[in-house]
Amino acid sequence: MEAVGLDVLTWMVDFLSGLFVDPFFAVARRPDKLVQILIQGVSAGVMYSLIALGFVLIFKASGVFNFAQGIMVVFAGLSVVVLIEAGVPAILAIAGAVVVMIVMAFAIERLVLRPLVNQDGIILFMATIGLAFFLEGFGQIIFGADPKPVPVDALMIPDGKIKVLGGLLGKPVRIYELDLTAAGFGALMVAAIIVFLNRTKIGRALRAVADDNQAALSVGIPLRTIWVLVWSLAGIVAIFAGVMWGAQSQAGFSLAVLALKALPVLILGGFTSVPGAIIGGTIIGVGEKLGEFYWRGVMGDGVEQWLGYVIALIVLLVRPQGLFGEKIIERI
């Protein structure tokens, strides 16, 4: 009996030190690895944020959790790729994808949102699940089911790597130019969206609709126009996300599943906050990569798969509106 107790005890000690002590030794041994992982985490986080951003826009303006956001990313990415494959210049291909996404926004407003106006959020959510299935089938008819490589050269996305900090850390750290581009464009896009929401008349109207759509209607804000606008905007964000995700691996329908990775990001950052999507994405991205590398020894492979959800769960217990979500205003 005593021997078994001792076994359990040593195992516990090993496990806990594996979780909370060993990683620090590992960092001390190879500081360059830590920096490398942090950079990888941030760039993964930017990618998650790009998808989360589309969710936030639609959730803010119409209170709909858009399950179809992932497939919209695939749709947008494939539109660009197919147009370039057909010999259209890159700029025009992107413009073409913008048109595709705007047409899609009009169609969704007309066929899905309008008949369901004033229904519960859960009904609209179900409708977007249906929409996701429809778009997946429809997309495979148009684009074919096979994943396609993104023509990085035609889009003029740099895909080399830069080595930095070699002198300081002993071994150089690699940064992929693709990640840098994604981060740069992502930051630009977020800045543009924040300015649009806070400084323009239409942005203000959009936030008004998010708060109280009946009242917005009563002061003469046309809900349909706002909805088309916000779905178009989410579509345009999706083009960027689709191209960047596609450039990392391939543009194909399996990418739609990645949209689920945006869920913990949304819970962490808050469903209604644009900066929240970015910061949430970064935290989840970095957390996952750190966990994957330093906890692999004690937890086994695949830490990356679930750690984000655990982080989200903990946040949910402490702050249900997320780190940056709108305050839940209670009047007493």
Next chain:
Amino acid sequence: MQGHVQTAEVPAAARPLLSVNNIEVIYDHVILVLKGVSLHVPKGGIVALLGANGAGKTTTLKAISNLLRTERGDITKGSIEFAGEPIDHMNTNELVRRGIIQVMEGRHCFEHLTIEENLLTGAYTRRGGAEVRRDLEMVYAYFPRLKERRTSLAGYTSGGEQQMCAIGRALMSRPRMMLLDEPSMGLAPQLVEEIFEIVHRLNQDEGVSILLAEQNTNVALRYATYGYILENGRVVMDGDAAALRNNEDVKEFYLGVSASGRRSYRDVKHYKRRKRWLA
């Protein structure tokens, strides 16, 4: 109309700014809410629409501003005219452009926007930044309290301030006519008086015509020029505000005063009214 108070019809020369002609409203294709309501608001007038809960006051206002459709309501009979033009089946956005705007019951401010942003959304249908700025100052002149709180989130302001914000927001659209739904709801008597005083000044100084749905019959009839009483989706009585105030039935049913002195509204309830008015 089968009113007890005999008053002359609205003079034909002064054509009413708004006329609602015998409208019937049905919700969800089955629930008949308004059973033929007619009313007129003259240019520059304050008209009160009185009645108990569920009488159809809000539905009447929403029929005019066409907020009905989002609640699955439909005008099935009758017509509505504004400045001589038929406006039923025009959407709300178009109506606001034409100068008719509703201030909804229960304030409905945009909680996560500041007071100033709330006011600015009222100008959504307008162009021209300079003019909008000027009107913002005008609203602040009418509601100095809003100016003090311009940067606070509307959700954190008091009920009175929210009501002011809602009225100010409507004012930003430069309306010719405002439909006020229950502005006194949930406010202290002193604040109610303050808000009605401002509404009165808006009517006098800015020439905004007002259709006012109220349960607070006493206050409404002091500020209005004309009144309609709704019961069960019908207009059961209408007349000049002064005449309504002195009418024995109105006194008894709505003001809680009768020939035999003050009495509880509870004791005179429906059976008696039904006998006299609806039989």
